[in-house]
Amino acid sequence: MTTYADSGVHLGDARAITDRLAAIAARTRGASVLADVGAFGGMFSLGAWGQLKEPVLVASTDGVGTKVMVAAALGRYDTLGHDLVNHCLNDIAVQGARPLFFLDYLALHRADPDVVTALVGGVAEACRLAGCALLGGETAEMPDVYAPGGFDIAGFVVGIVDRAEIGRNGEPEVEDFLVGLPSSGLHTNGYSLARRALPPVTWDRYEPSLGTTVGEALLAPHRSYLDEIRSLTDAGARAFAHITGGGIPENLPRVLSPTVAAVIHRHSWEPPAIFRLIAEAGAVAGDEMERVFNVGIGLVAVVPSDRLDAVLAAVPEGQPIGRLVERQSDERLRFVGEHAGRGTG
Amino acid sequence: MTTYADSGVHLGDARAITDRLAAIAARTRGASVLADVGAFGGMFSLGAWGQLKEPVLVASTDGVGTKVMVAAALGRYDTLGHDLVNHCLNDIAVQGARPLFFLDYLALHRADPDVVTALVGGVAEACRLAGCALLGGETAEMPDVYAPGGFDIAGFVVGIVDRAEIGRNGEPEVEDFLVGLPSSGLHTNGYSLARRALPPVTWDRYEPSLGTTVGEALLAPHRSYLDEIRSLTDAGARAFAHITGGGIPENLPRVLSPTVAAVIHRHSWEPPAIFRLIAEAGAVAGDEMERVFNVGIGLVAVVPSDRLDAVLAAVPEGQPIGRLVERQSDERLRFVGEHAGRGTG
Known part of the structure; x- marks a missing residue:
């Protein structure tokens, strides 16, 4: 000290x-x-x-x-x-x-x-x-x-x-599942955009969809995945992407070999209300949201298909959000479909 | 990365x-x-x-x-x-x-x-x-x-x-010498005070006493003592104080046991011109200079008296600047005398 x-x-x-x-x-x-x-x-x-x-x-x-x-x-x-x-x-x-x-x-x-x-x-x-x-x-x-x-x-x-x-469960392979863990909010990325969409004058406002004020929701602390990563590894997860700046598109490809690509199924989760609020208040397009924010998924684990049940049993809050496929082009990651709660939240 | x-x-x-x-x-x-x-x-x-x-x-x-x-x-x-x-x-x-x-x-x-x-x-x-x-x-x-x-x-x-x-040459003891190594300028401390004494308008000014502009002298990089510390340790130095914020009075006592105090002889070195310039331009008292800046000594080594010759042979730019004495009061460090070049620089 x-x-x-x-x-x-x-x-x-x-x-x-x-x-x-x-x-x-x-x-x-x-x-x-x-x-x-x-x-x-x-x-x-x-x-x-x-x-x-x-x-x-x-x-x-x-x-x-x-x-x-x-x-x-x-x-x-x-x-x-x-x-x-x-x-x-x-x-x-x-x-x-x-x-x-x-x-x-x-x-x-x-x-x-x-x-x-x-x-x-x-x-x-x-x-x-x-x-x-x-x-x-x-x-x-x-x-x-x-x-x-x-x-x-x-x-x-x-x-x-x-x-x-290091890498004791093997390298990510085609057909591996992508298991997402919920984020606790924006974590520590995207605040310059979030503050433009939701400026300080809004921070004292109570938002029913958030169950709290805008400011409190923005300030929600970045959660630790320390225990979850240990449990997921013991259950067979091969690799992990921490979803920080650049969102899933920037961070997941970091841990993938050049021969595989990721397909993310949007319908497998609903982004928390704070992200919907930012998108609406700031008129931010969905794909821009995905490039800047974690949109509700703070950690992605790569899990061999024969370990999926064990992984979901070990960490019940995990949910399959996609799959690895053979890479066919420059594209290393693709979102498909629409989010579960789209238009209803 | x-x-x-x-x-x-x-x-x-x-x-x-x-x-x-x-x-x-x-x-x-x-x-x-x-x-x-x-x-x-x-x-x-x-x-x-x-x-x-x-x-x-x-x-x-x-x-x-x-x-x-x-x-x-x-x-x-x-x-x-x-x-x-x-x-x-x-x-x-x-x-x-x-x-x-x-x-x-x-x-x-x-x-x-x-x-x-x-x-x-x-x-x-x-x-x-x-x-x-x-x-x-x-x-x-x-x-x-x-x-x-x-x-x-x-x-x-x-x-x-x-x-x-760690501590293989023993703990600092009464009668150990304090050997100072020259700093290369202000290093990385005291800039808020230095900028008040020498504001930006002066930085382009060539100063004969500095041999360069005020700005260049202020920007002189903090030197590394890595090699010197290794040589001094091999030659028998027991402990080192890196003279950063708080100067010699704050940093040297950190490595001294509670039973010893340091006496620093100002006449053993002359502070470089940049410190004299700051003191004069900012009307900063000498003891305030010593509490904020390294005033020319960036590292102090504690050297047992029977190793002094070996230490000075190993690192010729080192110079004895003081001695450890038995501690008599709350005082852990005392400056005595005046600097060598005082009034002549």
Whole structure:
């Protein structure tokens, strides 16, 4: 947590912030964390992982995009840490890794101790839930880069996997099923478009179709698929796509070999109300929605047909949303049909 | 490098940027890097480190503060990556770690391909010089968070050390020497104060005492102490303080046990001209300068007295700048005397 000490925040606040963040981070730390507050880098022992034949570290970094502006407008700073951590965790979990530790970078116009504590507190809580140590972080006050009330937050996660475990259920093949898991909202992508369709003036409005306000629905935290990915892998899933920026069309082909293509059946699920609201309020075309948002599917698992029953038994919220076919052209992914609830919602 | 694909940049630029960044990152990668572009997390094998008894990962995150504003004003985007990487590398090197890999987070008002390529190109070049893989990164376009032309950049580094190697030269003790290594400028701290003392209108001005313009002097990259730290450790240095935000008074005590205090002899070095210029132009008191800037010393090594000659032979640019004494009060660090060139520069 050392780097909080050289944060450049107002001197009066800096010490109080450092102490509060140290206490917050301490709650996430097990015996593997060696360095105390005051060290220049956080130290994490791999002693407990000595049984791995060839340990492979898997790392990812991400932000939460302009979701920071929704949080700032609503004055809700406790959920963004869950967004940040869960986005990063999902990115390494789809590669088969278990999380080891996380670091956060937070830059603000003004490092208000309550705002900083809420933001980093959310990061720490999400880390704790995932069994991941919050090993360190940096809090920087940059009044000339960020507007009053403005800030940005980024995260960095490191996980571990044994090389022999990578791809142990085989490569995706023709006739494999695509099993989708529901998203918990927009997750952390598409907020620039969402904010154009649903501007701040709408955020206090209660929407019956959402069962909450527009702002609360936009701020719904990015969920973690850590446990589901583990269960799905044990049940036979071969590969996973985390549906982030670019939607299913950008993210699913990443895990497919060049000889297969994906067919996605829209009728197999109904996009949640927040997506219908964005499409209608912003006059966003359906295929544009699919290229920008997760439209209700936050994770896609590739499952051999003889493992489909086992997979759906292991993770009941999973639903078949498509299939792999032989690739015939440049096209790597095709949507067919219309969504189940289209026109009725 | 996957996460560059979900960067949210303008669609026309995104593909071009992704391809250019993938090529840039590829130059930094050795056999340990397993994941190809398109994976969700970068993969780094520890197979080559199997001989370590208890491998310990050391991680750090940092930004470059408002040095980003100097770079933007001068239109020079190639050096900030060196600042970012070297700051992070120094932070883990002082803990005894060798760098494994680095990830960058870049957020901009507008992801101009040339600016992004120059920024990440600098990151990659600094990584390559240090034998560190650029494993991944995220580029986010956030026009409502950053002002036109504005951006922020943060980095994350992971290194490795054998637990038995940590502190192998013993703990800092009374009578140990403090050996300082020159900084290459402001490094990455104190820019908010420096920009108040020397505002943008001065940056084009040629300053004879600097031998260059004010802007160029402010933008001088943060140097790496990686090789020097290794040589100093082999020669017997016990501990290192990387002098970042908070200067020597905040950073050196971090590595000292509670029973010792540091005495720093100002007469043992002369602060470079850029610090004198800031102090004079901004009417900044000497002790305030010492609390904000490195004032010419970027790294302090703690050296047992019987190893001083060996240390100075191994790293000739090192110079004794003080000594450890028995701690008598709350005071953990004291400056004595005046700088060598005071009043003559």
